[in-house]
Amino acid sequence: MSETKTTAMANSLKNQPDERGHFGPYGGRYVAETLMPLILEVEKAYNAAKSDPAFWARLEDLQRDYVGRPSPLYYAEATTKHLGGAKIYFKRDELNHTGAHKINHCLGQILLAVRMGKTRIIAETGAGQHGVATATVCALFKIPCTIFMGATDIERQAPNVFRMKLLGAEVRAVTSGAGTLKDAMNEAMRDWVTNVHNTYYLIGTVAGPHPFPAMVRDFQSIIGEETRQQMQQKEGRLPDSLVACIGGGSNAMGLFYPFLDDQSVSMIGVEAGGHGVDTDQHAASLTGGRPGVLHGMNSYFLQDEDGQIAEAHSISAGLDYPGIGPEHAWLFDQKRVNYVSITDTEALEAFQLCAKLEGILPALEPSHAFAHVIKHAPTLPKDHILVMNLCGRGDKDIFTIAEKLGMKIL
Amino acid sequence: MSRIEQTFAALKRPALITFIMAGDPDSRTSLAIMKALPEAGADIIELGMPFTDPMADGPTIQLAGIRALEAGQTMKRTLHIVKHFRETNDKTPVVLMGYFNPVFQYGLEQFMHDASAAGVDGLILVDLPPEESTETIAAAKEKNIDIIRLLTPTTDEARLPHVLKDAGGFLYYVSVAGVTGSASADLGTITPHIAQIKKLTNLPIAIGFGIKTPADAAAMGKIGDAIVVGSAIINNIFENADKNPVSAVEMQVRSLADALR
Numbered sequence: 001m002s003e004t005k006t007t008a009m010a011n012s013l014k015n016q017p018d019e020r021g022h023f024g025p026y027g028g029r030y031v032a033e034t035l036m037p038l039i040l041e042v043e044k045a046y047n048a049a050k051s052d053p054a055f056w057a058r059l060e061d062l063q064r065d066y067v068g069r070p071s072p073l074y075y076a077e078a079t080t081k082h083l084g085g086a087k088i089y090f091k092r093d094e095l096n097h098t099g100a101h102k103i104n105h106c107l108g109q110i111l112l113a114v115r116m117g118k119t120r121i122i123a124e125t126g127a128g129q130h131g132v133a134t135a136t137v138c139a140l141f142k143i144p145c146t147i148f149m150g151a152t153d154i155e156r157q158a159p160n161v162f163r164m165k166l167l168g169a170e171v172r173a174v175t176s177g178a179g180t181l182k183d184a185m186n187e188a189m190r191d192w193v194t195n196v197h198n199t200y201y202l203i204g205t206v207a208g209p210h211p212f213p214a215m216v217r218d219f220q221s222i223i224g225e226e227t228r229q230q231m232q233q234k235e236g237r238l239p240d241s242l243v244a245c246i247g248g249g250s251n252a253m254g255l256f257y258p259f260l261d262d263q264s265v266s267m268i269g270v271e272a273g274g275h276g277v278d279t280d281q282h283a284a285s286l287t288g289g290r291p292g293v294l295h296g297m298n299s300y301f302l303q304d305e306d307g308q309i310a311e312a313h314s315i316s317a318g319l320d321y322p323g324i325g326p327e328h329a330w331l332f333d334q335k336r337v338n339y340v341s342i343t344d345t346e347a348l349e350a351f352q353l354c355a356k357l358e359g360i361l362p363a364l365e366p367s368h369a370f371a372h373v374i375k376h377a378p379t380l381p382k383d384h385i386l387v388m389n390l391c392g393r394g395d396k397d398i399f400t401i402a403e404k405l406g407m408k409i410l
Numbered sequence: 411m412s413r414i415e416q417t418f419a420a421l422k423r424p425a426l427i428t429f430i431m432a433g434d435p436d437s438r439t440s441l442a443i444m445k446a447l448p449e450a451g452a453d454i455i456e457l458g459m460p461f462t463d464p465m466a467d468g469p470t471i472q473l474a475g476i477r478a479l480e481a482g483q484t485m486k487r488t489l490h491i492v493k494h495f496r497e498t499n500d501k502t503p504v505v506l507m508g509y510f511n512p513v514f515q516y517g518l519e520q521f522m523h524d525a526s527a528a529g530v531d532g533l534i535l536v537d538l539p540p541e542e543s544t545e546t547i548a549a550a551k552e553k554n555i556d557i558i559r560l561l562t563p564t565t566d567e568a569r570l571p572h573v574l575k576d577a578g579g580f581l582y583y584v585s586v587a588g589v590t591g592s593a594s595a596d597l598g599t600i601t602p603h604i605a606q607i608k609k610l611t612n613l614p615i616a617i618g619f620g621i622k623t624p625a626d627a628a629a630m631g632k633i634g635d636a637i638v639v640g641s642a643i644i645n646n647i648f649e650n651a652d653k654n655p656v657s658a659v660e661m662q663v664r665s666l667a668d669a670l671r
Contacts (some may be wrong), residue, residue: 190589
């Protein structure tokens with residue numbers, strides 16, 4: 001531990017972003033002038049909240065008693081034996097209230113919105129996990145909310161749409177573009193520009209204009225901090241590698257961030273390879289995209305040579321986004337994190353194997369992470385400790401999976 | 411003097427700025443419409459650069475961009491439109507308006523070089539605030555292209571000097587907090603704001619967003635140096651795409667121009 005403390009500060013990878021929200025060349029605040037004063041206000045409010053112990057105390061109470069944190073670090077013995085290589089742990093963020101890690105940043109942001117005196121919440125959602133978590137905290141804090149969701153996603157994530165409605169949220173279908181996460185985010189931005197005086201945009205990942213990427217990362221870092229502590233208790237040391245799936249990248253940033261300066265810990269981000277990264281039907285922005293500007297940030301995006309943004313494709317609605325958070329873009333350039341991709345088919349097979357081996361239905365998002373573990377773990381020695389973030393549960397995906405497997409639910 | 415400066419210096423009334431989307435419904439038709447605009451009464455032309463994800467635009471301009479892209483519009487073609495326009499018109503300022511990514515992907519220096527060679531006078535990039543525009547401003551200055559800044563009802567006093575620094579050509583006052591094509595602005599709230607801005611700058615102020623009819627134009631013309639009409643013209647082009655969009659736009663622009671005289 002002592003060496004990790006001394007390497008902090010000067011050469012730390014944890015010092016990003018700079019005061020204007022840049023992670024190297026990435027990040028920033030590329031928004032219309034109407035939003036700029038509000039974005040600056042959010043930043044100011046967040047900085048004030050960050051140094052207020054009462055803010056964190058309230059958040060910790062809610063994380064413990066409302067969400068059920070800390071989430072367990074589970075030794076996946078059957079998986080470890082089956083794969084015959086690395087010792088595998090799951091960080092069980094799928095056991096959180098609402099069924100995914102999204103609740104972590106929703107609680108942080110709703111407390112901030114309340115501090116700022118905002119009376120209306122908007123959010124975008126892909127798989128519906130962020131939408132459900134937003135609707136949940138809005139019900140808890142009695143603030144009306146509108147969730148923007150692509151029409152295509154509404155169809156494939158029906159249970160989450162119904163959940164949001166039960167929680168009192170208005171779900172607005174977005175039909176522009178392919179009707180997925182990118183389009184939902186465009187529409188949320190348009191709503192924000194129009195209702196800038198009373199509305200807080202509760203962004204669902206480590207993306208968007210500064211301060212959102214850093215703020216969401218800070219709220220998600222509890223995943224990595226807990227993992228670090230739990231691993232000390234269980235194994236008396238740091239893990240050797242961390243694996244997490246990436247759409248915008250919030251669960252991965254949350255797991256990775258507290259370990260960025262620990263050189264012995266390798267990190268693997270798993271992008272959605274759709275029908276394959278050599279086709280035009282995938283969502284792997286780092287593997288198949290290049291730097292560009294969209295949704296308030298400079299980062300990697302899938303786009304054509306004229307700078308028009310491409311439609312992403314993934315079996316998983318939560319990973320179906322043509323961009324990625326700016327800190328991941330920077331970590332990719334720094335080569336601190338290794339980014340790989342997994343296809344729809346591989347994710348579907350991994351889902352089934354996880355159900356069979358562990359009695360856990362993972363969401364299709366972490367099924368991508370698990371698919372990579374299946375490939376990677378057998379190549380590692382038995383004393384290699386690997387932690388995979390099981391960031392969401394798969395109940396919401398059963399309809400998609402039934403269809404893909406040619407099965408009838410009823 | 412730049413074309414924009416000459417235009418404002420010569421006018422004794424508010425200027426009419428018309429917005430059309432390059433390539434909507436196709437490249438050839440938008441060039442024909444553009445050529446007809448000055449004669450019909452447009453003093454400055456804003457030419458939209460289509461983008462897949464126009465976050466500050468309402469449905470009308472979103473769909474115009476999609477139609478243009480589906481018809482095969484590219485940045486090169488957009489610059490060609492300007493180049494052909496300049497073959498017969500050396501007087502009317504042309505301002506390109508759109509989002510940063512297509513310009514960024516073209517390459518900032520290459521873009522400014524080609525835009526200047528085509529005869530572009532100014533550039534409005536909706537999602538490029540002063541905070542992120544150091545390189546863009548440097549590249550634009552090199553080629554004498556004005557970076558036209560957006561001001562909004564939310565731009566407060568503390569922020570104004572920051573936005574006005576490096577602003578060129580004219581200022582585009584977004585009269586409503588909202589997307590293009592939305593409801594009309596409230597004169598009571600924007601009049602004092604514009605008066606406040608006037609104290610800090612000599613640049614002409616154009617008022618845009620939500621101006622649809624000659625009556626809207628006349629009302630906004632009383633407080634601004636120019637008014638911008640976009641969505642209403644795009645709608646007109648769309649409705650007459652199969653008939654004669656050029657003459658439909660001519661008629662519309664004439665009535666808007668008359669309202670400002």
